[in-house]
Amino acid sequence: MVTYISKSPDATAALGESWGRTAGVGLVIGLIGELGSGKTELVRGLARGLAITAPVHSPTFALVHEYEGGRLPLFHLDLFRLESQTQVIRAGLADYFTPAGVTVVEWADRWQDRPPRRYRRVLFEVLGEQERAINYEDSGA
Ligand SMILES: Nc1ncnc2c1ncn2[C@@H]1O[C@H](COP(=O)(O)OP(=O)(O)OP(=O)(O)O)[C@@H](O)[C@H]1O
Numbered sequence: 001m002v003t004y005i006s007k008s009p010d011a012t013a014a015l016g017e018s019w020g021r022t023a024g025v026g027l028v029i030g031l032i033g034e035l036g037s038g039k040t041e042l043v044r045g046l047a048r049g050l051a052i053t054a055p056v057h058s059p060t061f062a063l064v065h066e067y068e069g070g071r072l073p074l075f076h077l078d079l080f081r082l083e084s085q086t087q088v089i090r091a092g093l094a095d096y097f098t099p100a101g102v103t104v105v106e107w108a109d110r111w112q113d114r115p116p117r118r119y120r121r122v123l124f125e126v127l128g129e130q131e132r133a134i135n136y137e138d139s140g141a
């Protein structure tokens with residue numbers, strides 16, 4: 001587990017940007033943390049690192065936003081409104097966990113099946129108004 005201490009929204013986005021520059025096809029990034037902990041800020045940077053120019057907004061109501069036009073397609077899921085694995089599957093989201101691009105999932109703890117093949121699990125902790133601990137770990141190939 002690696003811990004990155006972020007002291008600003010821009011620093012959180014910069015971490016996501018570095019991941020976006022190097023991400024390969026099939027990577028799934030699961031973001032876990034309370035409301036306002038910085039998950040969407042990280043996705044903004046991730047999109048930038050993938051050379052996606054479209055603005056990123058949390059897909060809380062749409063469940064998923066797809067961004068094309070970058071180095072790889074980015075699929076941005078937000079499972080906040082779903083309560084169980086069954087609901088995730090009923091919503092037709094299972095295929096996003098084996099992406100032909102990169103998938104990033106807010107509220108990834110709602111996905112309770114086995115982890116995707118290439119998975120980065122990210123835990124956000126709020127330490128202060130501007131301070132976040134971002135803990136992450138990779139599993140799979
Ligand atoms: N170090 C930091 N990293 C990220 N965001 C920060 C930081 N410090 C302050 N913030 C603020 O915290 C908020 C994070 O909002 P963001 O939408 O990214 O959270 P979220 O985890 O996606 O929340 P939600 O669960 O509602 O989708 C923003 O208002 C941002 O300006």
Ligand SMILES: [Mg+2]
Nearest residue numbers: 039040058106
């Ligand atoms: Mg969000």
